Amino acid sequence: xxxxxxxxxxxxxxxxxxxxxxxxxxxxxxxxxxxxxxxxxxxxxxxxxxxxxxxxxxxxxxxxxxxxxxxxxxxxxxxxxxxxxxxxxxxxxxxxxxxxxxxxxxxxxxxxxxxxxxxxxxxxxxxxxxxxxxxxxxxxxxxxxxxxxxxxxxxxxxxxxxxxxxxxxxxxxxxxxxxxxxxxxxxxxxxxxxxxxxxxxxxxxxxxxxxxxxxxxxxxxxxxxxxxxxx
Amino acid sequence: xxxxxxxxxxxxxxxxxxxxxxxxxxxxxxxxxxxxxxxxxxxxxxxxxxxxxxxxxxxxxxxxxxxxxxxxxxxxxxxxxxxxxxxxxxxxxxxxxxxxxxxxxxxxxxxxxxxxxxxxxxxxxxxxxxxxxxxxxxxxxxxxxxxxxxxxxxxxxxxxxxxxxxxxxxxxxxxxxxxxxxxxxxxxxxxxxxxxxxxxxxxxxxxxxxxxxxxxxxxxxxxxxxxxxxx
DNA sequence: TAAAATAATTAGTCTTATCTAATTTATGTT
DNA sequence: AACATAAATTAGATAAGACTAATTATTTTA
Numbered sequence: 002x003x004x005x006x007x008x009x010x011x012x013x014x015x016x017x018x019x020x021x022x023x024x025x026x027x028x029x030x031x032x033x034x035x036x037x038x039x040x041x042x043x044x045x046x047x048x049x050x051x052x053x054x055x056x057x058x059x060x061x062x063x064x065x066x067x068x069x070x071x072x073x074x075x076x077x078x079x080x081x082x083x084x085x086x087x088x089x090x091x092x093x094x095x096x097x098x099x100x101x102x103x104x105x106x107x108x109x110x111x112x113x114x115x116x117x118x119x120x121x122x123x124x125x126x127x128x129x130x131x132x133x134x135x136x137x138x139x140x141x142x143x144x145x146x147x148x149x150x151x152x153x154x155x156x157x158x159x160x161x162x163x164x165x166x167x168x169x170x171x172x173x174x175x176x177x178x179x180x181x182x183x184x185x186x187x188x189x190x191x192x193x194x195x196x197x198x199x200x201x202x203x204x205x206x207x208x209x210x211x212x213x214x215x216x217x218x219x220x221x222x223x224x225x226x227x228x229x230x231x232x
Numbered sequence: 233x234x235x236x237x238x239x240x241x242x243x244x245x246x247x248x249x250x251x252x253x254x255x256x257x258x259x260x261x262x263x264x265x266x267x268x269x270x271x272x273x274x275x276x277x278x279x280x281x282x283x284x285x286x287x288x289x290x291x292x293x294x295x296x297x298x299x300x301x302x303x304x305x306x307x308x309x310x311x312x313x314x315x316x317x318x319x320x321x322x323x324x325x326x327x328x329x330x331x332x333x334x335x336x337x338x339x340x341x342x343x344x345x346x347x348x349x350x351x352x353x354x355x356x357x358x359x360x361x362x363x364x365x366x367x368x369x370x371x372x373x374x375x376x377x378x379x380x381x382x383x384x385x386x387x388x389x390x391x392x393x394x395x396x397x398x399x400x401x402x403x404x405x406x407x408x409x410x411x412x413x414x415x416x417x418x419x420x421x422x423x424x425x426x427x428x429x430x431x432x433x434x435x436x437x438x439x440x441x442x443x444x445x446x447x448x449x450x451x452x453x454x455x456x457x458x459x460x461x462x463x
Numbered sequence: 464t465a466a467a468a469t470a471a472t473t474a475g476t477c478t479t480a481t482c483t484a485a486t487t488t489a490t491g492t493t
Numbered sequence: 494a495a496c497a498t499a500a501a502t503t504a505g506a507t508a509a510g511a512c513t514a515a516t517t518a519t520t521t522t523a
Contacts, residue, residue, distance in 0.1 A: 020480060042500060054481055056502060061479095072489085072501080104360040114354045123345045129335040251510065273470060285511050287472060292509095303471080303519085 016122050022089055023048060024058050025067060026119075028076055029086035033156065034176070038075030084151055088127065091147040093119035094140035095130045101141045102134065108141045108192075109183035142183075143174025143193045143230065161209060161226035164199040170231040171196055177228040185225075189213060197231070247353050253320055254279060255289050256298060257350075259307055260317035264387060265407070269306030315382055319358065322378040324350035325371035326361045332372045333365065339372045339423075340414035373414075374405025374424045374461065392440060392457035395430040401462040402427050408459040416456075420444060428462070 017025070027047045031039045041059065045052040059076060062068045067082035078086060096118040100111040128149050131137075138154065139145055145154035157173045164170060172195045175182065186192065191213055200218055201210040207223035248256070258278045262270045272290065276283040290307060293299045298313035309317060327349040331342040359380050362368075369385065370376055376385035388404045395401060403426045406413065417423065422444060431449055432441040438454035 018479075040500075041502090050480095051482060052501070053483080053503080057480075103364055104357070106360070114352065114357065117352045117354075118349075121345065121348045123348075126335070126345065129337070133334055249509080271470075272472090281510095282512060283471070284473080284513080288510075 017085065019120055020058065021062065021065075021067075022085075022120055024055075024062060025078070025082055025086040026089045026093075028068065028078055029083070029090060032078065039077070040075055044076065087147045087151055087153055089119050090153075091149075092121070092127050092130075094144055094146040095127060095134060095137070097140045097142070098134050098137045098146075099130060107187075109180040109187065111141065112178040112180070139174070139193075141193075142178050143172070157230035157232065159231050161197065161199065161211070161229040161231060162207070162223060164231070166199055166201050169196065169198045172229055173232040174230040175228055176230060182228060189219060189221075190216075191229075197229075248316065250351055251289065252293065252296075252298075253316075253351055255286075255293060256309070256313055256317040257320045257324075259299065259309055260314070260321060263309065270308070271306055275307065318378045318382055318384055320350050321384075322380075323352070323358050323361075325375055325377040326358060326365060326368070328371045328373070329365050329368045329377075330361060338418075340411040340418065342372065343409040343411070370405070370424075372424075373409050374403070388461035388463065390462050392428065392430065392442070392460040392462060393438070393454060395462070397430055397432050400427065400429045403460055404463040405461040406459055407461060413459060420450060420452075421447075422460075428460075 024044065027044055028039060031043055031047060037043075041052045041055040044050075044059075045055045048055070059068065059070050062082070063070055066079055067085065068076055068078055070076045093115045096115040097111045100106045100114055101108060106114070131146075131149060137146055143157065145156050147153040160176070161170070172191060172193055174193065175186070191197070196214055198212040198215075199209060200212055202208075203210065203220075207226075208220055209223070209226045210218050210220050212218055255275065258275055259270060262274055262278060268274075272283045272286040275281075275290075276286045279286070290299065290301050293313070294301055297310055298316065299307055299309055301307045324346045327346040328342045331337045331345055332339060337345070362377075362380060368377055374388065376387050378384045391407070392401070403422060403424055405424065406417070422428070427445055429443040429446075430440060431443055433439075434441065434451075438457075439451055440454070440457045441449050441451050443449055
């Protein structure tokens with residue numbers, strides 16, 4: 002018995018539960034996306050959980066030294082927590098490339114499958130997949146893929162809403178990767194690399210009038226604009 | 233709230249928990265491998281679980297109409313349960329081919345990773361992977377891969393222990409896929425297709441004296457022989 | 464067939480991860 | 494500063510899936 006548990010302990014070293022991994026990833030993404038301090042409520046929202054559950058898990062992650070949390074500065078990943086979170090994101094984005102390029106999925110189908118695949122825990126899997134895919138730099142949504150050494154290329158941060166009327170840009174990446182957003186983009190004929198000109202900002206509700214690939218004007222919401230990262 | 237649960241219900245339709253899937257697979261494999269009736273104890277052993285836990289789960293699977301269980305005839309998969317179990321096995325074996333052929337893993341490394349990958353639940357994933365791999369018939373351990381329509385090619389069933397002294401055969405598949413067994417095979421220079429001659433059966437403990445690829449004699453145990461499927 | 468051994472089951476406990484409801488702590492506004 | 498609102502936390506409940514220990518059935522074997 003004692004022996005059996007020792008064994009389990011050894012083979013599980015460095016591995017986390019599905020939930021723990023999802024919390025790490027969520028905290029990492031919040032840290033990337035916003036400059037605000039990361040609160041239990043924000044994490045709860047991003048995971049679709051109750052804040053009370055988040056507080057419990059934060060305690061657990063603190064015990065495991067994956068995060069540090071105090072009310073003043075909010076939640077922060079430890080060196081180890083950051084390393085683990087980056088690896089999960091790396092796996093997610095590599096699997097997305099695989100699903101699109103090798104299995105022929107569309108870009109609005111791959112996110113949810115990659116959410117499952119990213120938790121496969123073999124030590125060399127990510128690196129082998131990386132090599133198999135010929136070391137892609139970006140995933141199909143334009144997000145940079147963290148390197149094997151843990152380095153993360155700087156993600157795009159300027160959005161459509163940052164443009165001034167008359168400016169032209171190219172779509173570099175999308176922030177929201179839900180299928181509803183991506184299908185909307187499909188309908189508008191927008192993909193990575195598409196040229197967009199901001200024609201006008203409607204001051205009433207910050208709607209954006211844009212021209213896609215030089216074609217006739219279309220109006221989109223502020224929320225839409227915030228989810229288009231540009232070059 | 234009510235709305236949210238309805239949504240969950242819809243997208244989860246036809247999906248099972250990790251545990252449920254592992255029980256289904258285990259029952260399926262026991263049914264394939266032996267003609268004995270499938271008992272809670274046998275399932276417990278195959279999963280490394282306590283029989284009490286198995287009884288609990290059998291109740292649950294019965295409620296979901298995935299199995300039928302009575303003491304007389306043991307556990308049997310329902311039509312639905314069989315369909316689901318076959319799909320899991322299909323996914324497992326396809327992923328094994330992928331890991332070996334595309335990612336360069338060795339045959340003693342792939343089983344455990346495929347145990348995780350087989351639970352990825354997207355509806356079209358198995359078929360896409362199948363196509364990507366060019367519809368392989370056997371996995372790297374020689375096990376037949378169930379077809380998209382649910383048909384399962386007949387697995388090999390004759391083992392080394394069924395031979396008579398002097399008989400020659402070729403290795404068609406292995407029953408045990410643990411890395412300890414596969415590494416042992418590697419050391420003996422045995423793979424799928426290797427020619428083996430049974431030189432002598434030791435009646436004391438049913439050890440087998442064999443000649444591998446025509447080379448000098450080696451002695452292996454009965455347990456070893458039972459795990460080598462031949463053509 | 465009776466005793467012994469084995470298998471199946473029940474009852475109760477534990478852990479993980481979630482929830483709701485209630486309470487405490489912060490923040491913001493007048 | 495006092496109050497109102499929002500956020501964080503605690504306490505207690507629940508469900509899944511595992512466990513141990515105790516009990517009941519069923520086989521074997523003498």
